[in-house]
Structure formats: C-alpha cells, structure tokens
Amino acid sequence: MGLLARRKRTKIILAFLLPELALILSFVLIPIMGTFVISFKTDHGYGLDNYYGVITERSPDKALVIPENIVKAQPPPWGALIHNIVWVAIHVPIVVFLGLGIAYLLHDVIGSSIVKSIMFLGMVIPMVVGGLLIRFMFDGDLGVVPLLFRKLGIEALSRTWINYPQTALIALILGSVWLWTGFSLTVYAAALESLPKSYIEAAKVDGASGFQIFFKVVFPLLKHATIVVVIMTMLWDLKIFDIVFVSTLGGPGGATNVMALIMYTYFARALDYGRSAATAVILALISLIPGIWFIKRVMRSGS
C-alpha cells in the first residue's frame, strides 16, 4: 500500500472511530474519572478519608467487613465485602455445573429447545421481579422451598428464610442460582452445539465411558464457554444489587448487605457522595481482577 493510500485509509478509519470515541468519552470515561475524583474529595481538599471511612465503618447497614453486630463463629452478618465473596464462592460453581449439566443432558434431545427457553426466562424477567419471586419462593407460608423442608420435617428451614440472618443470605444466593442458570445453560448449549460430534464419536470408539467422555473430552473442549460463564457470573455477583434491594434491603441486621447496596445507601440515604464514590471505586477495583484475568485468557487463546 502506498503512503497516500495509507493516509487516506487512516482518515477513513478516524472518521468512523471519532463519533464512538466522543460518545465513550462523554458518557463513560468522564463519569468514571468524575467518580474517581469525588472519591478523594474531603472537607479539607483531597485525601484518603473517604476510603478510610468506608473500610472502617462498623454499623450493620454499611460495614464492608466486621460489622459491630458480628457474632463469633456465627452466621451472617459478616460485612458486605465478605457477603459478595461468599456469593461468588457458592454461586459460580453451582451455576457452572448446573448449566453445563443441564445443557449436556438436553443436548440432542428432541424438544430440548423448549426446556432451554423456559430456563432462559430467568434471564429475561427484570431482576426486580426476580427479587420479588425470591421473596415468594422462600416465604414460610407460600414458598416452595420452606414447604419442601416442612414435608421433610426440618422445622428450622420451613419458616420465611429471608427473615432470619442464618438463612437470608443463602436464600438470596440460591434464588440467584435460579435466575442466572439460564445464562450458563444458554452459553453451554451454544458451545455444545458447535462442538464437532466427531470428538465424542472418537472417544466412544476409543472406549471411553460416558463419564470419561464428559470429563476428558467435552469439559476441556468447552473451556472457552466455561471462562465466559465464570467471569460473567463473578462480575454479576460482585455488582449484585436489585434482587437484594427488592427482597431484603440488606437485612435482617445487615445479613444480606452487599457492596453495591452500601454504595447506594451512602448515596441515597446518607447523602455522602464521597464515601459512595469510594465504595464504587473499591467495587470496580475488585471487579477488575476477574476482568483482567478474562481479557488475558481471551488474548492468549486468540493468538
């Protein structure tokens, strides 16, 4: 390509790029920078006061870690940050295996697309509605889950889960499994669809059992789908807000508090924008860890 042609090409590329850049700048980058700046603003100029305040806050409705009502060796509250981490630790593996398992079982089954569509509904309904549904599901009088445990004769689990600190967090996490498995299922179903049949056939002829085919051939070949599911689920868990807001508002006694909810509490209740921004920055930094890992994996597999 000649120099002139290249210049012309550069111009064309710029012409296409500039509008997007302008949009991203004004609606994404500048607000992010703004949040960043606000998070450092204090009564006497700039400093780390907001961060210090957010991290050392001990009141049950705002504590990131170690709330004042924490009880040793006891169920929540443990602090919003810990709740988020627990959420990830429980939610991610369940969603991965449930989604993959159902996708694998439904793979090549006639009519499976109907089942998949129904499961995908969890993704389509607004999360606010999802939060309400979770309230119903775990309600002591109406809910299906307490009902099940009543039938099993387990009295402690047959009451309204979200009213008790012992069960509130796990109720929300299980509810989010129900809402989010459709995503995992969809990603895995698509990946399975595009997986050439011949690999599984080769493994069959080579003498592999169903288990071996799944663990030695199918699961490794779905690595990319797994990365996508794990990362997206982690990010979703870290910024979880709506279902908590609708069903428990972080209660009882801060037992279901999460970081995004604390950010909201500072912002809309305490009207402390500095601390709200500081919480947002902390949340963003934590979310960057899986994000960067994801980008690295994608870059590596792309080359």
Add this chain to the structure above:
Amino acid sequence: MTARVYLKNIVKRFGKVVAVDHVNLEVREKEFLVLLGPSGCGKTTTLRIIAGLEFPDEGRVYIDDKDVTDLEPKDRDVAMVFQNYALYPHLTVRDNIAFPLIIRRKQLGLTREEIYKKVLEVAKLLRIEELLDRKPGQLSGGQQQRVALARALIRRPKVWLMDEPLSNLDALLRLQMRAELKRLQREVGITTIYVTHDQAEALSMADRIAVMNKGRIVQVGTPEDIYLRPQHVFVATFIGTPPMNIIRCITDLRNNKLYLHCPGIEREIPPEVAKHLREDMELLLGMRPEFVEVHKEPGPDTIKAKILVVEPQGSELILNLNISPEDREETIVKVKTKATRKYSPGETVYLELDWTKISLFDAKTGKALA
C-alpha cells in the same frame, strides 16, 4: 483376539437417501479387506455402522459371531481411523495417541510410562516422533492423518477400521506407509477393513476388495478377480487406468451359431457362453487397454483402427483409436502399449485382442455373462 465381521442385509437411510442398500459382507479372520468405491457410495457409513456410531435401519452386525447391533461402540472393541481425523484438539499428539490406552489403563494394567513407551513405538513407525509435544492444531493435514492412524494402531482391538487413512500424504510417503501398514497388519493379524477410493491402494494392499456403488456392494473378490473378472460393468469401468474399454455390441444368429456383432468386430461366441444368450441381445464387450496388441500390418484376426490421439505416459503410450469401420461413426477404444515405436494421429493400425481376457456384460443389467 482377532475376529470375523459379518454384515447381514444392512440398510441405512438418511431421509430419502439410501446410504447403504442391503449390504451383505463377510470379512474373514485376519483379513485385510478394502472397501473401494466412488465418493458418496456409502463407505464411511458402512464403517460407522460396524463401529457402532450409526444404527442400521435394517439388518444385523456380527463381530466374532456375536450380534453386536445393539452394542455401544466401546463394547465392540474396534479401533477406527476417522476420515476427518477427529483428533482431540486440547491434547498433545502424545496424549492423543495414548488416549485409548489411558482410558483403559486399569483394565490393561499398564503404567503411564509403559503407555508412553508404546506411543513412541507407534510414532516411530509412522514417522511422527518429533511431533509428540505439539497440539493437533499445529500439524499439517498429512501429519494429523498419521496421528489419527497412530491412535488406532496403538491398540490391538478385534477389528481395525480405517477410513482413507493415507489420502492426505504425498505420493512417496503414501507408498511407504502402505507397505508399513500392510506389514504391521500381517504381523499382528488384526482383521482390517480399509476404506479408499484409490484403486491402486486397493489393488496393492487388499486380500480381498469389496467394490461399492450407490450403497450396494457390486463385487467382492481378490484384486486379481476384480481386475480380470469384473462381475459388473461398474467394476470394469471403475478399475484400471485407463479403465476397461466398453463396446456396445449385438448378438446375431447365423448358421445356427451365435455371433458377436460390434463396430469393426465380428466373432463367434463360444458355445458355453452362447447357451445363455438369445439372438438380438444387446451386450457390452469389455477389454482392458493392456490386453490389446497393436500391429502395423493386418493379421488373420485383427481389427482395423485409426489413431486419433497419442498420450505419452513415460515408458508407455496410450492410444485413443477409432475402430468403427465407417469414418463418420466413432467407437473409441483406448489401448496401452510400449513406447518402442512411434505412432502418429491419423495412422491406421491393426489391433489383436486377447480373447481369453475379454469380458461380456448384459447391456440391460450390467452384469457379467457366464
């Protein structure tokens, strides 16, 4: 260890397509059977039915006199080389080849070291030992194909099924691998069903060849049978380079004797063949290009022919000749001859057929006579 394979009246349909059409085939113990046929004739489907990857719509499959039709592939103890290789992309070449043994490690009582030692042996045989640490994505087509072959050869199953396992190799390597493969198969005596559409491969490797066309098996026989005594026009025209010449003829009754009447050819039909024939029947006369002699001068039993084209082929020539007595009509015959003298287009020559090596087919059914 080794086994007999028997296909009984197998039918396989894909929608309206009949991929395998009432196939009956017996593969003997320790035999190297080649399934030969044009693209799309159902070779792969037949292999997949034997492997258990495809369920026949009709018929039964027997391995070792045991009905395995309803058995899973893993319970049939066969190894297969897939036409599209089907190497596991996430495993190295070493682990790809080791896979069938690793899967059965406990059963076989092998340690990992022993398995990898075997991998190295097979890899050496197929000359891929430098590739063992690579992933399949980093290999050329021919290299992948040999890895796929290695993955089948590392086992000693009841049956080896190979779907065009050498099709992607260069000419020299293919010749060497044919020899290696044949030697190994003789040595270990594992019943082998080998699919190819390369007739040279079939003729040089097979104990017996099964020729397929449009889902049916047209003829099963030794390479010699297939070459010299084709049972069907299809076999005659599919095998040989160039294939057998086919000339349309008609029977003619004179003096109570049946004559074969073809363009440029008149000949009495031997009585033992003639007793199956009637007058005015359409027949096809088949003659292999290499069983015709070319003379300068007319002889007692020669056919006059005019050279149309001369195709040099190294030490041999292929002459395209018109044997029709009338110049307006054309009956083209190809003849292979030594390039010891010069031929030029337009020249008239005289052909002498080896009448012991000709074939006669019924023009309607295509089946060989007598």
